[in-house]
Amino acid sequence: MALSYKARRRWALIILLIGMPLYIIFAIAGVALLFSYTGRPPIAIEFAIYVILGVVWVFPFKKVFMGVGQADPDVAPSDPQ
Template sequence: MALSYKSRRRLALLILVLGLPGYIVVAVTVMNWLERPSIWVELAVYIGLGVLWALPLKAVFKGIGQADPDAPPQDHED
């Protein structure tokens, strides 16, 4: 079942406002539990985690910045 444009916009906002900060807190907490690796390993892990969250959510964010494709066309009269 495909989400409507309006539902995807709301879900994307919810993910960005609540999900992403939560994911960041979890990622930093997990990294703090581990023994401190070298700076390059730590940087690689953070970059990997930074990309990893977006891959499963790509379909939600795709086309969100565009106009609603289901909306009726608007006439611009001057």
């Protein structure tokens, strides 16, 4: 079942305000934990890991964010006078 426009807007807000900060915390903690065993890698590799993690999070939520910034397609346009 497809989400309505209002539901997608609400979920997008929840994802950005709650999910994103939690993802950042867990991503940083995970990378730090990984490198605590192996030692810190060169800065370019660490940067690449963070860039990849910064892009990967959006793919599962692509359908939620599609068209959220547009006008509500379910509302009929009013006649300007």
